[in-house]
Amino acid sequence: MPQQNNRDAILFDHNHDGIDRRGFLKCMAWAGTGALCVLEGGVLKSYGLEDPAHIAKAAKGELSFVQISDSHMGFNKPANSDVIATLKAAVAKINALPLSPEFILHTGDISHLSKPSEFDTVDQILQSAPTKNVFFVPGEHDVLEDNGKQYLERYGKNTKGAGWYSFEQKGVHLIGLVNVMNLKAGGMGSLGAEQLEWLEDDVRHLSKSTPVIVFAHMPLWNIYPEWGWGTDDSAQALSYLKRFGSVTVLNGHIHQTMQKVEGNVTFHTACSTAFPQPRPGAASSPGPMKVPAEQLRGLLGVTDVNYVRKHHALALIDSTLE
Amino acid sequence: MTMKTRKSSWIIYIAASMVLALAALPNLEKSIAAGPPTVDVKIDNFSFTPATLTVKAGTQITWTNGDDIPHTVVSDDQAFKSKVLDTDEKFTFTASKAGTYSYFCSIHPKMTGKVVVE
Numbered sequence: 484m485p486q487q488n489n490r491d492a493i494l495f496d497h498n499h500d501g502i503d504r505r506g507f508l509k510c511m512a513w514a515g516t517g518a519l520c521v522l523e524g525g526v527l528k529s530y531g532l533e534d535p536a537h538i539a540k541a542a543k544g545e546l547s548f549v550q551i552s553d554s555h556m557g558f559n560k561p562a563n564s565d566v567i568a569t570l571k572a573a574v575a576k577i578n579a580l581p582l583s584p585e586f587i588l589h590t591g592d593i594s595h596l597s598k599p600s601e602f603d604t605v606d607q608i609l610q611s612a613p614t615k616n617v618f619f620v621p622g623e624h625d626v627l628e629d630n631g632k633q634y635l636e637r638y639g640k641n642t643k644g645a646g647w648y649s650f651e652q653k654g655v656h657l658i659g660l661v662n663v664m665n666l667k668a669g670g671m672g673s674l675g676a677e678q679l680e681w682l683e684d685d686v687r688h689l690s691k692s693t694p695v696i697v698f699a700h701m702p703l704w705n706i707y708p709e710w711g712w713g714t715d716d717s718a719q720a721l722s723y724l725k726r727f728g729s730v731t732v733l734n735g736h737i738h739q740t741m742q743k744v745e746g747n748v749t750f751h752t753a754c755s756t757a758f759p760q761p762r763p764g765a766a767s768s769p770g771p772m773k774v775p776a777e778q779l780r781g782l783l784g785v786t787d788v789n790y791v792r793k794h795h796a797l798a799l800i801d802s803t804l805e
Numbered sequence: 806m807t808m809k810t811r812k813s814s815w816i817i818y819i820a821a822s823m824v825l826a827l828a829a830l831p832n833l834e835k836s837i838a839a840g841p842p843t844v845d846v847k848i849d850n851f852s853f854t855p856a857t858l859t860v861k862a863g864t865q866i867t868w869t870n871g872d873d874i875p876h877t878v879v880s881d882d883q884a885f886k887s888k889v890l891d892t893d894e895k896f897t898f899t900a901s902k903a904g905t906y907s908y909f910c911s912i913h914p915k916m917t918g919k920v921v922v923e
Contacts, residue, residue, distance in 0.1 A: 560873040560892065596875060596891060623912045627875070627889045668881055668909035668917055710851070711915040768850035771873050 546653045546790040549577050549584040550698070552735030553755035555624065556605045557595035562758035562771035563779060566595075570608050572804040573756040573785050580787060583613045585652065590735035590753060591622030591663070591700030593638075597629070602637055621646055622700040622736065623663040631664060647678050649685050655790055656689055658682065660699040662714045672701030672714035672736075679716065683723045691726045694790060698733040704743060704750045707763035712737050721748065731799075733788070737769075740786070740801045751799050754784035780804040841865045841899065846918070848876050848890070848910075853918035860900055862922050867897045876916065880908040 554570045563569060577584065587609070594601035602625075609617055619638040626634050631645055639646040645661040660682070662672035674682075686695065697703065703720065705713035714720075724730045730748040738760035743750045758771045759782035766772070774782060784803040842864045847854045849871040860866065868878045870890040878887040878896050884906055887896035900906075900922040910916040 558873075562873065596889065624875070627912070666911060666914040668907065668914055670914045709915070711913055768852070768872075770851060 546655050547582050547584050548586045548588060548652075548788050549580070550588045550590060550733050550753050550786040550788060551577075551756055552590040552753040553592040553622065553738055553757055554589070554605055555592055555595040555755065555757035556601040557598055558757055558771075560771060562773045566757040567604065567608070569780065569783050569804060570605065570756045571611075572780065573783070574608055574612050576785050576802060576804060578611070578613050582789075584787070586614055586616035586618060587612060588698050588733065589617060589619045590698055590733060591620050592624045592735065592755075593619065593622070595624055597625055597627040597633060599633065602633075618650075618657075618659060620659045620699055621661055621663055623666070626663060643681055644677055647681065653790075655694045655696060656686070658685065658695065658697045660697060660703075660720070662699050662701045662703070662717075667715075670715050671705075671708060671711045672699075672717070674714060674716050674720055679719055682720055686723055686727075689727070692728055694729040694731075695724055695727050696731045696733065696788075697724070700734065701736045702734045702750070702752055703732050704745070706737060706741060706752070710763065710769045712763065712769070724748065731788075733786070739782075740784075742799075749799075751786070753786045754782065754801065754803070756783055756785070756804070759783065843867065845869065847871055851913055851916055853916060856917070857919045857921065859921040859923065862901055862903055863899065864922070865897055865899050866920060867895055869893065869895045875912065876910045877912055878908055879911045880906045882906070
């Protein structure tokens, strides 16, 4: 895992042109694990987990939830022959949090091969989580063969289209998007016209001070198009969110944490609970990365998200399964 | 290496060659008699090899997934479409009609390939 400067403050233009290229590039650096990132009035600061004062502040958030991703239940190759154990370890990690999360987001690739038994196993393991409120979006591994029919039956009640939806929690507007359907040859993730239209309409009535959190499986920013790590029509989706003061985008798919701030939008990807994938371009393909057994749990993890209204701050804490 | 192991290596080598020769015989016969020509495409490291394949009409093309991640083989015009191929699973398509078939993995659409049937 590459190291980063845990006390790097990234300044960006919050209110003028909305995009700061210098900040963009700086934020392309790896977030690494065990970092706490706090967004406060236009300044993103990241601190090492050894800085208890800031963690305590973040933990006092009014809205606290956890993101888990890419459990790939059913995967049994050398990169991790026991994805049941690592998902259980992730749930144990959530149970050990000082503040019980109000809900859990699972950002897709629940299963490895869309088998009913794989979904059943995940559902069963999540029974031991501190909250029964789990919100899902599908990954491409969850909609194999049946165009997402089974996924919708299991997780998509009261959703629109291929499973997109929104809901409110303590004044925060959360939006679950589906970008793994109808993928086009040569392309990346795709939202599609119908979903984009729905999104535009969904946020129209919100005041610009409403904090917005968008979650989807594939990254909604182009991390590495060569490996398909992005979404073809994400720019249009983000254009509907430009007027909001605070937007957070949470994704999975790339099995590693990465973070970027662009204008008013903070992008963040979560670790997998199953197996790590290489850094962009660091291997000949994005396939599962085999690491020595004693290093595996240091590359898997969960993300704890805290929203502090008073400080207009949103904190993301990535922790590994070690 | 001792004399003994060298000798046993030779025995294994000869035995293996005989087994291979025997195994190849029926195949050879079949391909001369009735079997269509066959070509293999490997799926490794999230790519198809060869990425472009030119074959005579009637050729049987077999894709084998060597990755630890499932893939599919789907032609853009849906002329052929595999089920999801897990590790080591295969998909075979007989290219009977002349034409150019662009295809991709519907799970990882950056993976593309082409079959030219003459």
